[in-house]
Amino acid sequence: MSTTATTRNGVDTGQLFGTLDAIKDDPSLARFQFRARNHWIEGAHNRTTIRDFYAANQEDTSRAAEFVIDAGEPAILLGTDTGPNPAEHLLHALAACLTTSLVYVAAARGVHLTEVESTLEGDMDVRGALGLSDDYRNGFEQIRASFRVKGDAPEEKLREVVARAQRRSAVFDMVTNGVPVTVDVTTA
């Protein structure tokens, strides 16, 4: 079974290298657009649905159903725990992206992983976001990510895979370097 033979860490490396080759041949395939639609429910409770996206010169219709994610706040921040709060969702996005990046990098480099775990912490003085002081930023002052990675490779190789993942992670780039965001409002 050649399919099984090319799968490493659950990633089809044949498809991975095929995708890279296809994009090298036709760079227009690399243009993606991702989307999220959110609606407010009550108080700190709001809900995002995610399904459609644009990729490889067309609307992608491969997803069988939409994803639904709820957000909320704990009691101390005036919510009723209808979901993780937005800053926690950002930590999740960062953890997930670093993890997927390192799993893909390891697959491409022939490293068989057995375990990847991470804990992320973000420190915040809520005087910023609550509008009580301009001396504190609204978001986290810093984020610490601690990864535990195990696999059939020397420690040096495992560390190299994590370092490479960090250099190529989409969310790590956005969270550390920032992204221009425009906000349009209609009230009709």
Place this chain on the structure above:
Amino acid sequence: MSTTATTRNGVDTGQLFGTLDAIKDDPSLARFQFRARNHWIEGAHNRTTIRDFYAANQEDTSRAAEFVIDAGEPAILLGTDTGPNPAEHLLHALAACLTTSLVYVAAARGVHLTEVESTLEGDMDVRGALGLSDDYRNGFEQIRASFRVKGDAPEEKLREVVARAQRRSAVFDMVTNGVPVTVDVTTA
């Protein structure tokens, strides 16, 4: 019922102003730490659990259960749609934070909201994240957020609420300005 009388947009404004006063009296209450724990499952599938956090000089234990969020990738990015991808989760975090911020600001300013919806789009050339080119960043080049806000207030007031929310949103700050992130790795 004074409790009912002070609730606006699902936010207890009495508690909101009480929280602000308490922090003004004792700024140490404003120190928060949020956390996310992630473990890899297979391929692009990984899972984050979120529950404990630090707030107001102690570990908060008010949450009855942990939240579980799955991440994945669509087929074109070598996954099996086990969840939204990390960049989509970041869009969700941003939408949720802007929404909660504007709902809280409106509650504090006496604006009764009837509807808040948003669509966020992020554009990406995946040659960056796939390591094919250094001419493209790994993350979104830009994010567009389109909000529709309705409520019992003049248009100008509604726009002011959105603008204020944007100036105080934790995730908007982080996504637009960036945050220092440290990554530690253990392989034992």
